[in-house]
Amino acid sequence: MSETEQTKPAVRHLLVEENSSGQRLDNFLTRELKGVPRTRLYKALRKGEIRVNKGRVKADYRVAAGDLVRIPPLRVPAASDPPSIPRSRAEQLSQRIVYEDASLLVMDKPSGLAVHGGSGLSYGLIECLRQMRPDDRYLELVHRLDRDTSGLILVARRPAALRELHRQLREDKVDKRYLALVAGKWPRTLKRVEAPLEKNVLQSGERMVRVSRDGKKSVTEFAVVERFSRATLIEAKPITGRTHQIRVHAQHAGFPLLGDVKYGSEKGESLCRQIGLKRLFLHAWSLRFSLAETGNLGLQAKLENDLERVLDNLRN
Secondary structure, X not given: OOOOOOOOOOOEEEEOOHHHOOOEHHHHHHHHOOOOOHHHHXXXXXXXXXXXXXXXXXXXXXXXXXOEEEEOOOOOOOOOOOOOOOXXXXXXXXXXEEEEOOOXXXXXXXXXXXXXXXXXXXXXXXXXXXXXXXXXXXXXXXXXXXXXXXXXXXXXXXXXXXXXXXXXXXXXOOEEEEEEEEEOOOOOOOOEEEOOEEEEEOOOOOEEEEEOOOOEOOEEEEEEEEEOXXXXXXXXXXXXXXXXXXXXXXXXXXXXXXXXXXXXXXXXHHHHHHHOOOOOOEEEXXXXXXXXXXXXXXXXXXXXXXXXXXXXXXXX
8 A cells, every 4th residue: 555656636445454543643654655745634633634434633642543534635756766864874873773573673773863854854863863774674763752852763674563552662561761960959859740742833933832731641750860060861761752842841940951952941051051051851762562572672872972971071
């Protein structure tokens, strides 16, 4: 059920097959409608042009086998060669493979690299991997990391692995932990933030998230790792998986992450200049989960050198 030619000006209906069951709708559409910009897909979803079983749905809807997806006429840009991935980027990523087997690839994503192209970006992590590994017939992101966040990210090499990991993520059976740095003294008693989150798109097109009574349930657990005179290194474990969840929950608690240009503070910006922090201090350092093929897996990615230098500056 692949898109092999430009979309004709007529409504079509796609039947979801078993090997796609459990995927987010936006990821399903991206695979099935190759060449259609993601921004156009999201617009069609917001306007109700794309429907599932005759009803309106959101981008995070999980498709099921037998679902009938209505596809309106969508303009597909003229075919072009895939973006050329710089050799330096390919070499960098080849050295950041943390784990690999027949079903799964685990990467230590560098800060500054988006997980996928779009919104003015010609390529992201998944495009890099597909170009680097042409013999891999199936490579799909299991979850996402913000562009400026570094650390562990899962990439499925088989549809069954993607479905199983999506199920585990929904049921909170994947243990994901992040290291983050905040200004000031994070209270040891502040171990859990539960505040509903709502996405907003500003007039400029920038995507922001805020705490809202009308938002989706969102829970993050926090723990103090190390204290400094002017900052605290914390560990964050997201129980739910909302966009910008850790960043907004930390801000809501009164301790925005250092280096966060979206949700940070002037006080934090000043401290960043003093300690030499030039990007968001948020790193996905630990993943624990289980697959039938591999058994229990516990993976870690140490802090990048630039973040370690910041901590050394604080210790000194």
